[in-house]
Amino acid sequence: xxxxxxxxxxxxxxxxxxxxxxxxxxxxxxxxxxxxxxxxxxxxxxxxxxxxxxxxxxxxxxxxxxxxxxxxxxxxxxxxxxxxxxxxxxxxxxxxxxxxxxxxxxxxxxxxxxxxxxxxxxxxxxxxxxxxxxxxxxxxxxxxxxxxxxxxxxxxxxxxxxxxxxxxxxxxxxxxxxxxxxxxxxxxxxxxxxxxxxxxxxxxxxxxxxxxxxxxxxxxxxxxxxxxxxxxxxxxxxxxxxxxxxxxxxxxxxxxxxxxxxx
Ligand code: MF3
Ligand code: CO
Ligand code: CO
Numbered sequence: 001x002x003x004x005x006x007x008x009x010x011x012x013x014x015x016x017x018x019x020x021x022x023x024x025x026x027x028x029x030x031x032x033x034x035x036x037x038x039x040x041x042x043x044x045x046x047x048x049x050x051x052x053x054x055x056x057x058x059x060x061x062x063x064x065x066x067x068x069x070x071x072x073x074x075x076x077x078x079x080x081x082x083x084x085x086x087x088x089x090x091x092x093x094x095x096x097x098x099x100x101x102x103x104x105x106x107x108x109x110x111x112x113x114x115x116x117x118x119x120x121x122x123x124x125x126x127x128x129x130x131x132x133x134x135x136x137x138x139x140x141x142x143x144x145x146x147x148x149x150x151x152x153x154x155x156x157x158x159x160x161x162x163x164x165x166x167x168x169x170x171x172x173x174x175x176x177x178x179x180x181x182x183x184x185x186x187x188x189x190x191x192x193x194x195x196x197x198x199x200x201x202x203x204x205x206x207x208x209x210x211x212x213x214x215x216x217x218x219x220x221x222x223x224x225x226x227x228x229x230x231x232x233x234x235x236x237x238x239x240x241x242x243x244x245x246x247x248x249x250x251x252x253x254x255x256x257x258x259x260x261x262x263x
Contacts, residue, residue, distance in 0.1 A: 016105055020250030022102050023251055027098055036088050040072040047070045051100055073224075080225050092118070096110060111256060132156045139152045147187060170204045171183060202239075212231075215227060
């Protein structure tokens with residue numbers, strides 16, 4: 001896959017850092033609210049207002065017709081869940097995916113939350129998904145290829161018996177939401193020659209399924225992607241800037257799970 005990923009200069013990298021810094025702050029703001037009893041629509045209102053109050057723009061609102069200011073993906077929902085009337089209940093797992101436009105630059109990240117007491121398999125799935133993201137971050141160097149990311153995630157997940165989603169991938173970002181390079185989370189030989197040169201900015205956002213890797217998009221709303229077998233799915237996402245010194249994780253939060261966190 002020949003990639004046309006932009007290489008960002010010093011000033012542009014500062015803009016990217018600022019956007020991700022606010023996005024991480026937004027995640028820190030919303031985290032304490034992700035509890036049993038809250039409706040996903042209420043999460044949307046909180047995220048929307050916090051973003052506007054700080055003078056920024058929720059990137060998903062109106063993006064390709066998406067109707068809300070974040071994605072909330074519960075249990076068997078793989079990604080792109082639309083906030084609505086559904087209440088979080090004990091035992092759920094829910095991915096909260098927030099994206100902001102700050103002075104024209106994008107930041108994008110997500111975390112999966114355990115609501116109250118969850119099943120052993122749900123906890124294990126969330127742990128493996130989180131650790132697979134860090135397994136990929138940990139192998140990154142300025143010499144890495146896009147392919148290496150999917151290789152690292154797949155090799156980490158395979159022995160657990162869980163599966164890596166193929167229908168959605170990470171992406172470059174900067175002054176647009178989804179741009180080159182595409183970042184598959186499984187080993188895709190087409191990406192063996194795509195370099196992640198210093199100055200490239202991209203997301204890694206593995207979606208890991210309890211059962212089969214297949215997904216299907218809701219035919220009514222056109223967005224909600226579910227596992228084809230209706231078993232659980234989890235996801236974590238960070239925005240990463242490759243520098244001459246190695247990867248910089250731009251969306252690390254102050255209060256959120258750090259590398260090595262145990263759920
Ligand atoms: N934040 C998602 C991502 O990680 C994209 C959501 S696009 C939407 O790429 F339209 F579904 F909101
Ligand atoms: Co993303
Ligand atoms: Co996202």
